[in-house]
Each structure stands twice: as C-alpha cells, then as structure tokens.
Amino acid sequence: MTSVTTLFSPVEEDLRVLTDNLKQLVGARHPILFAAAEHLFEAGGKRLRPAIVLLISRATMPNQEITPRHRRLAEITEMIHTASLVHDDVVDEAETRRSIPTVNTSFGNRVAVLAGDFLFAQSSWYLANLDSLEVVKLLSEVIMDLAEGEIRQGLSQFDPDLSIEAYLEKSYYKTASLIANSSKAAGVLSGVSAELADRLYLYGRHLGLAFQIVDDILDFTSSSETLGKPAVADLRQGHLTAPVLYALEEKPHLEVLISRELTEPEDFEKALALIEESRGIERSRELAAHHTELAVQQLVHLPACPHRDALTQLADYVLSRLY
Amino acid sequence: MTSVTTLFSPVEEDLRVLTDNLKQLVGARHPILFAAAEHLFEAGGKRLRPAIVLLISRATMPNQEITPRHRRLAEITEMIHTASLVHDDVVDEAETRRSIPTVNTSFGNRVAVLAGDFLFAQSSWYLANLDSLEVVKLLSEVIMDLAEGEIRQGLSQFDPDLSIEAYLEKSYYKTASLIANSSKAAGVLSGVSAELADRLYLYGRHLGLAFQIVDDILDFTSSSETLGKPAVADLRQGHLTAPVLYALEEKPHLEVLISRELTEPEDFEKALALIEESRGIERSRELAAHHTELAVQQLVHLPACPHRDALTQLADYVLSRLY
Numbered sequence: 001m002t003s004v005t006t007l008f009s010p011v012e013e014d015l016r017v018l019t020d021n022l023k024q025l026v027g028a029r030h031p032i033l034f035a036a037a038e039h040l041f042e043a044g045g046k047r048l049r050p051a052i053v054l055l056i057s058r059a060t061m062p063n064q065e066i067t068p069r070h071r072r073l074a075e076i077t078e079m080i081h082t083a084s085l086v087h088d089d090v091v092d093e094a095e096t097r098r099s100i101p102t103v104n105t106s107f108g109n110r111v112a113v114l115a116g117d118f119l120f121a122q123s124s125w126y127l128a129n130l131d132s133l134e135v136v137k138l139l140s141e142v143i144m145d146l147a148e149g150e151i152r153q154g155l156s157q158f159d160p161d162l163s164i165e166a167y168l169e170k171s172y173y174k175t176a177s178l179i180a181n182s183s184k185a186a187g188v189l190s191g192v193s194a195e196l197a198d199r200l201y202l203y204g205r206h207l208g209l210a211f212q213i214v215d216d217i218l219d220f221t222s223s224s225e226t227l228g229k230p231a232v233a234d235l236r237q238g239h240l241t242a243p244v245l246y247a248l249e250e251k252p253h254l255e256v257l258i259s260r261e262l263t264e265p266e267d268f269e270k271a272l273a274l275i276e277e278s279r280g281i282e283r284s285r286e287l288a289a290h291h292t293e294l295a296v297q298q299l300v301h302l303p304a305c306p307h308r309d310a311l312t313q314l315a316d317y318v319l320s321r322l323y
Numbered sequence: 324m325t326s327v328t329t330l331f332s333p334v335e336e337d338l339r340v341l342t343d344n345l346k347q348l349v350g351a352r353h354p355i356l357f358a359a360a361e362h363l364f365e366a367g368g369k370r371l372r373p374a375i376v377l378l379i380s381r382a383t384m385p386n387q388e389i390t391p392r393h394r395r396l397a398e399i400t401e402m403i404h405t406a407s408l409v410h411d412d413v414v415d416e417a418e419t420r421r422s423i424p425t426v427n428t429s430f431g432n433r434v435a436v437l438a439g440d441f442l443f444a445q446s447s448w449y450l451a452n453l454d455s456l457e458v459v460k461l462l463s464e465v466i467m468d469l470a471e472g473e474i475r476q477g478l479s480q481f482d483p484d485l486s487i488e489a490y491l492e493k494s495y496y497k498t499a500s501l502i503a504n505s506s507k508a509a510g511v512l513s514g515v516s517a518e519l520a521d522r523l524y525l526y527g528r529h530l531g532l533a534f535q536i537v538d539d540i541l542d543f544t545s546s547s548e549t550l551g552k553p554a555v556a557d558l559r560q561g562h563l564t565a566p567v568l569y570a571l572e573e574k575p576h577l578e579v580l581i582s583r584e585l586t587e588p589e590d591f592e593k594a595l596a597l598i599e600e601s602r603g604i605e606r607s608r609e610l611a612a613h614h615t616e617l618a619v620q621q622l623v624h625l626p627a628c629p630h631r632d633a634l635t636q637l638a639d640y641v642l643s644r645l646y
C-alpha cells in the first residue's frame with residue numbers, strides 16, 4: 001500500500017512551505033491563536049486538500065512555475081477546512097480528533113469559536129485578495145455548503161428514512177464541495193478552458209464523495225486507535241451513513257432500533273450485528289469504488305505528467321484505506 | 324429627542340422590505356434556523372447599519388431608484404452584524420441581549436455556532452454575487468476585523484495599561500469597521516468618485532466610534548432595564564472602556580483594584596465610586612462628540628437631500644442617547 005506521503009512527493013516541498021506559511025499567517029499576531037494554530041496545523045493532518053490543489057496547479061501549468069496565487073489558494077483551502085473542523089468539534093462536542101484533544105477540549109469553546117471565526121474571516125480576506133471574482137464565488141459557495149452540510153447532518157440524526165441520495169448530497173456539502181470547488185479554482189487560476197475547469201470540479205466532487213464514503217466505512221471497521229476518535233462514533237450520534245442506509249434496506253428490525261434512537265439496553269450492539277450481517281459495508285465499498293472511477297475518468301483531459309499520475313493514484317489510495 | 328424611527332423615515336419602506344427579506348433568506352430552508360432568524364431579526368434591533376447603507380445609497384443616487392445590489396448590500400451588512408452578535412454571545416456566555424434571551428440561551432451553543440456560521444457563510448456568498456471585487460474586499464476586511472476585535476477584547480481584559488488609542492482601535496475593529504466599510508461600499512455601488520467613497524468611509528468610521536463610546540458610557544449610566552443587559556457588564560467582565568481608562572489617569576487606586584481583577588470584597592463598588600468621582604464619563608462624552616463632529620464634516624460632500632439630513636441627524640441622535 002502506497003503511503004500518502006509517497007503519493008504527495010511531487011509537491012512535498014510545496015506542502016512544507018504551506019505548513020510553515022499557515023502557522024505564520026494564523027499564529028503570528030495572537031498568542032491565543034498561536035497555540036491553537038500549532039495544535040491545528042501540526043496535528044498529523046494529511047494536507048489532502050492543499051495537496052490536490054497543488055497537484056492540479058502543477059498539472060495545469062506544465063511548462064511554468066506555479067504562481068503565488070496557486071499557493072495562496074492551497075493555503076485558503078486548508079484554512080477553510082480547518083475552520084470547519086474546529087466549529088464542527090464545538091457543535092458535536094467532540095473530545096478528540098486524530099487521537100489528540102480538540103481545540104474545544106484543550107482551550108475551551110470560547111477559543112474554539114474565535115479561532116474558527118478568525119480562520120474563516122482570514123480565508124475570506126485572502127480569497128478576495130486573489131483578485132478573481134470567479135474564484136471568490138467558487139470558494140464562498142464552499143463556505144455556504146459547509147454550514148449547510150453541518151445543519152443537514154444535525155437535522156437527519158436517527159432518521160431511518162434518509163435516502164442514499166440525501167446522504168450523498170449531505171456528503172457533498174460537508175466534504176466534496178471544498179475539494180471540487182478548490183480543484184476547479186486551481187484550474188481557473190491557471191487559465192484552463194471552461195470545459196477542463198468543469199472536469200477538475202468533477203474530479204474533486206467524485207474523489208471527495210469516495211473519500212467520505214470510505215471514512216464512513218472505516219468508522220465501522222477500524223478500532224478507535226486507528227481512527228483517532230471513538231469507534232462507531234457516527235452511529236452512536238445518530239449520523240446514518242452508507243453502511244447503515246444499505247443495511248436498513250435488508251434488515252427491517254434495524255429501523256425499529258434507530259427510530260427509538262438506540263435508547264434501549266443492547267440496542268447499539270444489536271444494530272451493529274444487523275449491519276455486519278447485511279451487505280451494507282460491501283455495497284458501500286462498491287459505491288466508493290464507483291466514485292473513484294468517475295474521478296479518475298476526468299483526468300484523461302490533463303496532460304500526462306507525474307502530477308496527473310499522483311492525482312490518479314490518490315483515487316486508488318482512498319480505496320486502499322479499506323484494506 | 325428625535326426617535327430613531329423618525330430619523331429613518333426616508334428609508335422606512337426600504338427597511339420593512341429588508342426585514343422581510345432577511346427572515347426569508349435566512350429562515351426559509353431550515354426549521355432550526357427559522358426560529359433563530361425570527362428571534363434575531365425581530366428582536367427590536369434598530370437596523371442602524373442597513374439604515375445607514377440605504378440612506379447613503381439614496382443620497383448617492385439622487386435622481387435614480389437605488390438598485391437591488393444596494394438593497395442586497397444593506398441585507399449583507401445586517402447579516403454580518405447579526406452573525407457576529409450570535410458568536411460574541413457564545414464567546415462571552417451572554418444570557419440576554421436587548422432584554423431577550425440570546426440564541427445560545429434559547430437554543431444552546433450548538434445552534435448558536437451553526438446559526439452564526441450560516442449567516443457569515445451566506446453573507447460571503449451574497450457578497451461574491453454582487454459582482455464587485457472592490458465591495459468583496461471592503462466587506463471581507465470587516466469580517467476579519469470583527470474576529471480581530473473579539474480576540475483583542477479577550478486579550479485586554481483587566482489590563483489597566485490599555486491606552487485610549489488601543490481602546491479606539493479595538494472599537495474600530497468591533498463596531499466602526501462594519502459601518503465604515505459598508506458606507507463606502509454603498510457609494511462604490513453608486514459609482515461615486517474615489518474621494519467621495521473615502522469621505523463615506525470616514526463618516527462611518529467616526530459615527531461607529533462615537534456609537535461605541537456612547538454605548539460604553541451607557542453601560543455605566545443606564546439601569547439594566549434600559550440597556551437590556553446587566554448594568555456595568557463591561558467592567559464586571561474586565562472590558563475596560565473610555566470612562567474607566569480616563570478615570571485611571573486620575574485615580575491611581577483604581578489601577579490596584581483592576582489589576583487584581585476586582586476580586587476582593589467591595590472592589591467592584593469601590594471601582595465604580597472612583598470612576599464616578601473622576602471626569603471619566605465627562606471626558607468620554609467629549610470624545611464621542613469629537614467623533615460625531617468629524618463624521619458630520621464628511622457629509623458636506625454629499626448633495627443636499629432628506630437622506631443627507633437624516634445622516635446628519637443620526638450623528639446627533641447617537642449623542643442624544645446620553646441625555
């Protein structure tokens with residue numbers, strides 16, 4: 001299994017610069033945020049989103065150096081992602097993420113709300129100063145989608161009537177929108193054709209959906225140590241993901257358990273057993289594989305280069321996390 | 324004393340449309356936010372910020388109807404203001420605002436963080452869709468300043484070395500930046516000269532500072548019923564405002580009390596007495612009057628019209644709240 005670090009080797013130096021920049025941009029002025037920034041940008045994040053932006057930037061600028069605007073876009077992408085994580089953890093009262101305490105746990109809700117607001121504000125400001133109205137629109141759509149996704153997630157807790165389509169829509173808002181729109185924005189900054197820009201959007205959209213589906217499967221199949229958060233956390237909180245939704249089609253009793261919000265003794269264990277007996281995990285894997293294929297198909301429109309290869313392998317990597 | 328409703332009569336109908344639009348824009352899609360939106364946009368707010376935007380819009384479009392973009396800017400201004408109030412109340416753990424329970428009190432921190440994020444996100448999105456990079460820059464600066472102001476306020480709690488200049492800077496970030504930049508943005512949408520746009524910025528800047536200074540004086544001179552929040556809340560929380568900072572210049576013992584964060588018995592009452600004995604309130608009034616004068620001076624560059632008159636009277640109104 002390829003590691004994500006190997007995959008990102010064509011932009012390894014870019015990612016190192018990015019991490020240093022992010023810590024400086026966010027932490028420089030405020031001691032209160034400095035600690036949070038160190039915490040946030042050192043916390044073993046895979047830098048998946050900025051890596052995709054940087055790989056697309058390089059793949060669409062084949063004979064030239066990427067511009068400072070491409071780098072700034074990658075930074076903005078990671079800032080928006082981090083801001084949304086910080087606020088999600090407040091909203092979900094999460095205690096750990098990637099095995100380390102969340103900002104709300106370490107510094108309290110006060111600092112977590114402020115730090116998230118500051119990151120969102122700073123990303124809006126850097127965005128405006130990229131001087132591209134089209135890029136501003138793409139990324140402000142993302143910020144809207146992230147809020148929408150978090151609200152939908154709250155509204156559909158323990159709702160056994162949630163459809164796979166509604167689940168995918170929610171996953172688009174929460175995960176895929178940022179990857180899709182920032183992938184497209186990287187192309188826009190390189191001056192690609194409208195058609196190629198749309199291909200890049202679709203690459204990000206399908207990759208993001210696959211990534212979320214895989215994450216949701218891992219919530220069932222991984223131990224809490226691997227995941228860095230309590231195992232089967234989604235189901236406990238009533239977030240119904242692909243494995244549960246497919247299992248519901250086969251196991252009518254699961255609906256009974258979920259409708260009563262798993263409140264009776266043993267409900268949680270019974271629900272887990274029903275999901276394991278079903279084809280829920282298997283069908284979820286097929287769904288993720290379907291989206292990675294759709295993602296990879298878009299890449300034939302890019303010139304052959306190590307950066308395009310890395311983008312292809314990234315899709316395989318997303319799936320390989322399941323094995 | 325003129326009431327603010329009379330003052331805003333030239334844009335009364337515009338404000339009615341704005342309130343309806345805001346409730347629809349924010350509440351339409353989500354029951355969870357609908358309640359919060361009703362709560363937020365009906366809570367007896369004076370609509371000061373959108374009223375200024377609308378008055379400037381009309382004053383700078385003397386022979387034409389204002390455009391939908393002017394109206395949208397007014398809505399965005401109120402959305403940003405409301406979003407920042409909602410998050411400030413989470414951060415400050417405030418229980419009431421304008422005499423009614425805050426969103427965090429009524430609906431919990433979860434909904435309050437989400438509602439604020441959604442409002443910020445929505446305002447960024449509408450902003451991008453005004454299709455003016457200059458306006459996007461002006462208002463994204465505001466969102467950044469609001470976060471900066473809230474952080475600075477947190478950092479300077481109970482700091483008796485806070486200077487009047489640092490207090491005014493913090494007040495600019497927290498209050499005046501939004502009024503200044505949205506005033507300028509209204510002019511930009513009307514296509515005014517760069518010089519007039521800067522005048523409008525200064526009008527908003529000085530009016531905003533005066534408004535904040537007056538608010539800070541009222542925290543000392545009003546009862547909790549008039550204010551809709553506990554009396555002398557700022558001092559209790561260690562937010563040192565103009566009256567305290569001026570009093571500190573006259574009363575050395577006040578510094579002792581504040582440095583120990585008013586923790587000994589009677590410290591709070593003693594501090595209040597020292598402030599009352601000082602010229603703190605009087606000098607703060609002079610400071611506010613100075614800024615309203617500077618605000619009004621900018622308006623001579625606008626054509627004479629009922630909207631300009633209202634903008635002038637608004638400056639008087641801000642001061643009149645003290646009597």
